Amino acid sequence: MAAAAQGSADKAWMSEQLLQASRAGDVQAVRKLLAKDAPVNAQDAQGNTPLLLATAGNHIEVARSLILHGADVNIQNAQQDSAYLLAGARGNLEILRMTLSRGADLKSTNRYGGTALIPACERGHVATAKTLMDAGVNVNHVNRLGWTCLLEAILLSDGGAPHQQIVRDVIAAGADVNLADKDGVTPLAHARQRKQQAMVEILTAAGAR
CATH class of the missing domain: 1.25.40.20 (Ankyrin repeat-containing domain)
Structure with missing residues (x-):
């Protein structure tokens, strides 16, 4: 004992x-x-x-x-x-x-109901986000705030070069560019509201409405 x-x-x-x-x-x-x-x-x-x-x-x-x-x-x-x-x-x-x-x-989620990819995109971690996309994390996953990784890369960024690259990569990985937030506001509308002209151009070229 x-x-x-x-x-x-x-x-x-x-x-x-x-x-x-x-x-x-x-x-x-x-x-x-x-x-x-x-x-x-x-x-x-x-x-x-x-x-x-x-x-x-x-x-x-x-x-x-x-x-x-x-x-x-x-x-x-x-x-x-x-x-x-x-x-x-x-x-x-x-x-x-x-x-x-x-x-x-890859399907596990954080306290916001988001995948590892969503905060990686929000914070501008380009290589990390690409690694997660290549690993197969769902680019269209919606967290409890009603946001995808594409929306967070626009909503919670300054629209600068790292986030622009992430948006290109997310689109290339199959993101739905017209998947709106829970209020019905699309990624393109958010980019326009924030005067993120480069984001607007990237999204428009990808068929965003």
Whole structure:
């Protein structure tokens, strides 16, 4: 009984150490703890795993070590972020690619009901958004706000070069350029309202009305 209690205490201690080391980006400490069989999918009070904490800090080598040791890329915390979803939203491209290679759930959604692609487009992460599109994330997914990735790239941007490229890529990936928001306002109408002339031209050329 005492041995079992001690084993449980040791596991809890290693879990806490692994969480702390992952948050700090201490790859040597992470590798030592994993070698001692620390629980790779341990979770803190907010539901964060070591991999989620490493992703938040863009600690690439820590994330690699955790993933190679079997970390689950789809576990979601209390805010409904997973390592995969967070990497997409933050534009942490190397970690995102690792999660995609280890079974990232492309249909999983964040607390806004959006895929990883939607915040990647909103924030102007061109390479990240393209990687997600190439992986097969649905470009016409609508989140709880009633917005697609195309709408967010217009509504929540300044219409500059990165977002223009994202809009071109989204259209090339099969986005419905006339899919309106929940108020019936189309991407083209939003671009015109915001005086985003380059966006207007891109959308018009793609058949937007």
